[in-house]
Amino acid sequence: MRKPAALADRAAACGLRPVARGALAIVHASKIADNPDNPGALPVPPDSELSMPVVMSRLLLYVRDVALLKSFYQTHFGFPLSEESENEWAVLKAGAIELALHRVGEPWRERPVHTSTSNAKIVFSLDSGLTELREKLVRAGVRMRDVKRYEGFAQLLCDGEDPEGNVFQLSQAD
Template identity: 35%
Template sequence: MKLQLETIIIFVQNINRLKSFYVDLLKLNILEEIPSEWLLLQAGGCNIGLHKMGEHYPNKSEGDFKFDNNTKIVFETDQDIRSIRASLMNEKVPMKEVKTFDNYPYWLCDGEDPEGNVFQIKQRKV
């Protein structure tokens, strides 16, 4: 399995306030933006994603997947994301389904480490 740290996502309450801090004050470049919902910033060798918290976020544990903190580590791979997911599930790692969004160039799959921290694997669509 070949993974490279690509992004750290921070779930936030006010994208615009943090945009002022990271873009205007720290001078980070914007790579992607969905106003008031999502901001991807170039920060050297690893990007910082600012993601607006959803309504479900404060609920401690809905189903078998946790959101006990506000950070998600994102790994990018050039290997088949479904094979990686299957391999991790064979090792008893909790994994969600592979998903994507309209007009988004990546496949995404969230998982959970042994202490409940959420991580994501992403693969560029071909």
């Protein structure tokens, strides 16, 4: 397992840096399109300089309280823990993609938390039960918006916020 400091160094080398509330970084891995372990790999476009297809494997959130968010996503969504460095780093299996929680650096830990200011949204798909899950989350004190539907879009949708204000969406196809 990589140490959180090594991950932060790699993120910095790529020009990524945490911000006050939950910057989002996407970490990807190259996979061969015909790999039976990864049937979702996308083919490389013919004009690409890549020699292999690229797929998204992990979504990383910089957070203030790793234990709080780990508990939130495990309790409300049932995501199992796959990797952890206590209070610094946790990785949860969220279907085909992992949700990684990385503690922000010292300079950002004491800054005020601003909810709903991110330009990113984490989307979780459900086969059924969106309305019931929303009600369960509301009863647990999670900030949730109303269920909505857009004309011409065969989905029920509902946005919410985790304890640090990261916006997530529940999506259920008709």
